[in-house]
Amino acid sequence: MNFNSLQYYLFLPLSLILYYSVRPRWKNSILLLLSFGFYMCWEPRYALLMLTSIIITYICGLLTEKQAWGKRKLWVGLSLFLNLSILFFYKYFNFSATLITELLETAGFAFSAPSLDVLLPVGISFYTFQALGYTMDVYRGDMSAERSFIDYALFVSFFPQLVAGPIERSGNLLPQIKEIHKFSYQNLHEGAVYVLWGIFKKLVIADWAAVLVDTAYAAPVAEISGLQYVIATGAFAIQIYCDFSAYSDIAIGSARMLGIRLMKNFDAPYLAVSIRDFWRRWHISLSSWFKDYLYFPLGGSRRSKARTGLNLMIVFGISGLWHGAGLTFVVWGLINGLYQVLGIILRPRITRTRAALGLREDGRLLTFFRWLFTMCLVCFSWIFFRAENISQALAIIKKISAVPFSGAAHTGIALLGLSVPYLIVLSASVLLLFVVDRLQSNRDLAASIANTVALRYVIYFCLISACLIFGYYGSGYDPQAFIYFQF
Amino acid sequence: MKKLKKRVSFIAFLLALILFIGAATMILTPIRNDLGANWGGFLEEEPNTIDVMFLGSSLAYCNIIPAVIYEEAGLSSYVLSGPVQTPALTYYYVREMYKTQSPALICLELSGLFYPKYGKFNKDNVAYMPWSLNRLKATFTSTERAQWLDLLFPLNNYHDRWESLTPEDFTGYTADDFAGYTLLTDVISPEGLEETVREVTLTEEEYGENLYYLELILTLCRENASQVVLYSAPTHAQYDATYRALLEDQARLLAQTENVTYWDFSDAGSIPDLVAEWDFYNATHLNIRGAEKFSSHIAGLVTEFTVKQKNLDSSLWDERVQYFEDLKKQIK
Numbered sequence: 001m002n003f004n005s006l007q008y009y010l011f012l013p014l015s016l017i018l019y020y021s022v023r024p025r026w027k028n029s030i031l032l033l034l035s036f037g038f039y040m041c042w043e044p045r046y047a048l049l050m051l052t053s054i055i056i057t058y059i060c061g062l063l064t065e066k067q068a069w070g071k072r073k074l075w076v077g078l079s080l081f082l083n084l085s086i087l088f089f090y091k092y093f094n095f096s097a098t099l100i101t102e103l104l105e106t107a108g109f110a111f112s113a114p115s116l117d118v119l120l121p122v123g124i125s126f127y128t129f130q131a132l133g134y135t136m137d138v139y140r141g142d143m144s145a146e147r148s149f150i151d152y153a154l155f156v157s158f159f160p161q162l163v164a165g166p167i168e169r170s171g172n173l174l175p176q177i178k179e180i181h182k183f184s185y186q187n188l189h190e191g192a193v194y195v196l197w198g199i200f201k202k203l204v205i206a207d208w209a210a211v212l213v214d215t216a217y218a219a220p221v222a223e224i225s226g227l228q229y230v231i232a233t234g235a236f237a238i239q240i241y242c243d244f245s246a247y248s249d250i251a252i253g254s255a256r257m258l259g260i261r262l263m264k265n266f267d268a269p270y271l272a273v274s275i276r277d278f279w280r281r282w283h284i285s286l287s288s289w290f291k292d293y294l295y296f297p298l299g300g301s302r303r304s305k306a307r308t309g310l311n312l313m314i315v316f317g318i319s320g321l322w323h324g325a326g327l328t329f330v331v332w333g334l335i336n337g338l339y340q341v342l343g344i345i346l347r348p349r350i351t352r353t354r355a356a357l358g359l360r361e362d363g364r365l366l367t368f369f370r371w372l373f374t375m376c377l378v379c380f381s382w383i384f385f386r387a388e389n390i391s392q393a394l395a396i397i398k399k400i401s402a403v404p405f406s407g408a409a410h411t412g413i414a415l416l417g418l419s420v421p422y423l424i425v426l427s428a429s430v431l432l433l434f435v436v437d438r439l440q441s442n443r444d445l446a447a448s449i450a451n452t453v454a455l456r457y458v459i460y461f462c463l464i465s466a467c468l469i470f471g472y473y474g475s476g477y478d479p480q481a482f483i484y485f486q487f
Numbered sequence: 488m489k490k491l492k493k494r495v496s497f498i499a500f501l502l503a504l505i506l507f508i509g510a511a512t513m514i515l516t517p518i519r520n521d522l523g524a525n526w527g528g529f530l531e532e533e534p535n536t537i538d539v540m541f542l543g544s545s546l547a548y549c550n551i552i553p554a555v556i557y558e559e560a561g562l563s564s565y566v567l568s569g570p571v572q573t574p575a576l577t578y579y580y581v582r583e584m585y586k587t588q589s590p591a592l593i594c595l596e597l598s599g600l601f602y603p604k605y606g607k608f609n610k611d612n613v614a615y616m617p618w619s620l621n622r623l624k625a626t627f628t629s630t631e632r633a634q635w636l637d638l639l640f641p642l643n644n645y646h647d648r649w650e651s652l653t654p655e656d657f658t659g660y661t662a663d664d665f666a667g668y669t670l671l672t673d674v675i676s677p678e679g680l681e682e683t684v685r686e687v688t689l690t691e692e693e694y695g696e697n698l699y700y701l702e703l704i705l706t707l708c709r710e711n712a713s714q715v716v717l718y719s720a721p722t723h724a725q726y727d728a729t730y731r732a733l734l735e736d737q738a739r740l741l742a743q744t745e746n747v748t749y750w751d752f753s754d755a756g757s758i759p760d761l762v763a764e765w766d767f768y769n770a771t772h773l774n775i776r777g778a779e780k781f782s783s784h785i786a787g788l789v790t791e792f793t794v795k796q797k798n799l800d801s802s803l804w805d806e807r808v809q810y811f812e813d814l815k816k817q818i819k
Contacts, residue, residue, distance in 0.1 A: 464504060468642055475643060
């Protein structure tokens with residue numbers, strides 16, 4: 001059941017009606033049943049896997065707090081080991097087997113590692129990290145172990161954020177789960193703004209941008225010009241942001257309707273003026289998870305610059321691997337790590353140069369160039385994220401870097417599968433996206449809109465109408481799954 | 488006061504949205520003026536001005552020229568049929584038709600008896616019906632579940648037409664110059680001439696259902712005081728002997744028990760001057776030359792029925808006759 005499906009548009013209001021109709025003591029049980037029902041719409045048997053993860057981390061949390069057998073590290077270690085083993089089995093086994101086979105073949109050994117015919121359970125990367133985060137919070141004493149199995153299970157499986165985040169922290173979500181939430185029109189309207197905006201980003205922007213992207217990246221490299229790859233990569237930057245943030249918005253909106261506030265997952269990332277700034281704004285729940293549970297335990301930036309650089313490369317490499325069992329994702333992660341490391345090394349020199357030139361850090365021209373440079377760096381890394389393999393990524397880079405854009409430059413955007421009217425709609429929608437991002441930076445725009453009666457209905461009307469007319473849906477359209485479902 | 492403002496705003500929003508969806512549906516649903524299911528043009532006819540209705544499948548809208556019937560018999564007629572249309576759909580067409588017209592004679596082309604329940608054009612045949620209980624019933628009885636969303640919410644099917652809208656999409660329908668006829672000008676190919684057998688693929692259960700709806704149509708016509716003619720259209724490719732016998736037996740039985748008339752034109756030789764090589768578009772449909780000859784023959788037959796001429800707009804029908812004459816000159 002995708003967020004952009006008719007079934008979800010029926011499931012959500014039914015869930016709200018059920019949730020607010022039952023007595024307070026049954027609310028979480030109902031929500032838990034709904035969440036498992038939601039998950040089982042994909043592949044029912046993988047609900048057992050999620051239940052296994054829930055049971056492991058629930059028990060390990062209690063044992064960690066109780067220091068059962070006088071041990072604490074044993075139980076958190078066990079939780080980590082078992083959950084990561086499950087994740088490795090389903091997500092990384094085949095990738096590892098292929099890598100080992102190729103490495104051994106390169107070294108002259110003929111060996112074929114076995115591969116498994118397993119489906120990647122939807123959301124496994126997300127709920128596993130969420131559960132492990134809880135385990136580590138209990139270990140550190142930041143959080144008391146949850147006694148109620150129902151409440152804990154709901155924390156892991158809460159349907160709005162189960163499949164593609166935001167990866168919630170126990171400190172934020174568990175206390176809210178334990179509260180009694182009464183129906184509130186304010187929450188309903190705030191949630192509706194988020195959900196409708198998310199649906200708009202998905203149907204009107206992301207899925208149409210995908211047409212440009214897929215046309216270019218699916219074709220043989222020889223048939224696509226450098227200019228077309230530039231356009232397609234820019235379109236992919238838009239696609240992945242809108243696709244992923246749309247899911248987050250629908251998740252946040254759905255949870256808000258239930259009275260629960262999930263964390264912000266994106267904060268206008270394409271308004272960032274540096275790579276460090278970008279990573280403070282992009283997939284905030286994951287980057288903060290890695291920061292708190294991997295980067296800081298490795299030492300963070302408290303040690304030498306060399307060690308800080310190494311820590312960054314490890315974190316971003318693993319972050320890339322988290323996204324997918326493929327070298328392209330690892331390379332994408334490492335490139336972003338490298339950006340961060342180079343940023344640290346060059347920052348003092350850049351600051352001195354800026355001062356010497358008399359340029360103000362907040363000057364408009366400088367800010368614009370910093371933004372443009374950041375976007376170029378980000379888009380460059382997206383090539384690896386989107387390409388089928390390293391060879392294709394390198395071939396695309398070679399095409400783009402040829403002067404003056406090799407291939408039929410004049411054909412450009414025209415052959416990328418989108419008609420002129422839809423290009424205009426897409427461009428206008430992207431412009432709107434930037435305006436909204438700018439407006440909602442440092443402010444809860446949804447709450448402001450929801451508070452103003454006439455404005456919110458105008459917004460609802462405009463978003464629904466735009467989706468109905470310009471949306472990528474209906475007969476003859478292949479519904480595009482959310483990109484982050486594959487992670 | 489604040490609560491009232493919120494309620495009024497909510498209602499205004501709902502109304503605006505419903506109106507927008509309605510308007511968008513009307514504008515974005517393509518205009519359909521030929522190839523059957525041409526409800527738009529039909530509903531532009533003045534109420535109770537049609538003397539003879541032709542219903543059935545494409546063998547009605549490709550073979551019957553109302554302008555010819557008017558010119559030769561002085562009777563107004565209209566062809567309201569759909570491609571590969573089953574009797575079930577024709578039944579709902581007749582029900583809907585009776586809301587605006589009260590023809591004295593209904594001529595029902597019979598090939599629908601051998602069409603399977605879920606033909607590939609059923610969705611189109613329903614999609615252009617006016618919004619009504621009949622349309623809903625036709626949706627749920629004659630189309631597959633996967634098509635229901637498109638039929639109940641047409642924007643699901645047509646929303647992307649916004650980039651190819653024409654002024655006609657905004658002005659809507661006008662009276663159809665052809666009164667439901669679809670113009671075919673090509674002549675049958677040599678390969679078409681070799682096609683002599685019509686394929687039939689339906690189950691016994693589907694055939695039984697087709698007969699059931701045919702009975703319902705006859706009952707409905709009787710209740711509305713319309714005389715009924717069942718007919719087999721002239722075709723080059725014929726049913727094999729089994730189906731032919733089935734059709735003839737059924738038609739004769741209905742003629743005897745329901746007091747209807749059966750015309751068997753399936754043998755093209757029964758129509759005067761009809762020449763296979765020149766008058767057919769393909770193995771089953773007539774082109775404009777063949778349709779003119781067939782319509783002329785029909786015109787002679789319908790006058791044998793007591794058909795009181797309705798209060799029709801003779802200037803409209805004179806225009807239609809002139810339009811057809813001018814068209815023939817252009818084609819020649």
